[in-house]
Amino acid sequence: MNKVIQVGNLTRDIELKYTNGGTALAKTAIAVTRKYTQNGEKKEEVCFTDLTFFGRSAEIANQYLRKGSKVLIEGRLMFEQWTDQSGQKRSKHAVTVENMQML
Numbered sequence: 001m002n003k004v005i006q007v008g009n010l011t012r013d014i015e016l017k018y019t020n021g022g023t024a025l026a027k028t029a030i031a032v033t034r035k036y037t038q039n040g041e042k043k044e045e046v047c048f049t050d051l052t053f054f055g056r057s058a059e060i061a062n063q064y065l066r067k068g069s070k071v072l073i074e075g076r077l078m079f080e081q082w083t084d085q086s087g088q089k090r091s092k093h094a095v096t097v098e099n100m101q102m103l
Contacts, residue, residue, distance in 0.1 A: 002076045002077055003074065003075075003076065004073075004074070004075050004076065004077050004095050005072070005073070005074050006030055006032050006049065006072070006073050006095070007032065007070070007071070007072045007073075007103070008030040008031050008032035008033065008070070008071070009030065009031050009068055009069065009070050009071075010028050010029065010030055010031075010065055010066070010067055010068060010069045010071065011028070011029040011030065011031050011048060011067065012028055012029060012067050013028070013066055013067050014026045014027070014028045014053075014058075014061050014062040014065055014066075015027045015028065016058060016059070016062040023054060023055060024053075024054065024055055024056070024058035024059045024062075025052065025053070025054055025058055026052070026053040026054075026057075026058035026059075026061050026062050027050065027051065027052055027053075028050075028051050028053075028061070028065070029048055029049060029050045029051060030048070030049050030051055030071065030073065030095075031046050031047070031048050032046070032047045032048075032049065033045070033046050034046075034047070049093070049094065049095055050092065050094040050095070051073060051075075051094065051095050051097055052078075052094060052095070052096050052097065053097045053100070054096070054097075057097060057099075057100055060100075061097075061100065064102060065102065069102065070102075070103040071100060071101065071102055071103060072100070072101040072103055073095065073097045073099070073100050073101075074097070074098055074099040074100075075095040075096050075097040075098045075099070076095070076096050076098065077093055077094075077095060078093070078094050078095070078096050079091065079092075079093055080092055080093075080094055
């Protein structure tokens, strides 16, 4: 099972594009904060994750969400690989969003 659930704030505005087949594709990122106490000291760590929306949810996200919007997303974790301009292999994990709730 590959399922990711995150609640956080968008770190940038939605970038909406359409595929050659006419399917909407939207990209953004989310910042999820974890607060905890270690040895009596309050700490905070932030996880940044790229998000990809498809279809109608991409259009809805573009219409209603902006940088800073709080959102709950459910989706699947994807591993993306590419070669950059200097010829180095690069990779990252991202989430393909299947469900979204604006908070």
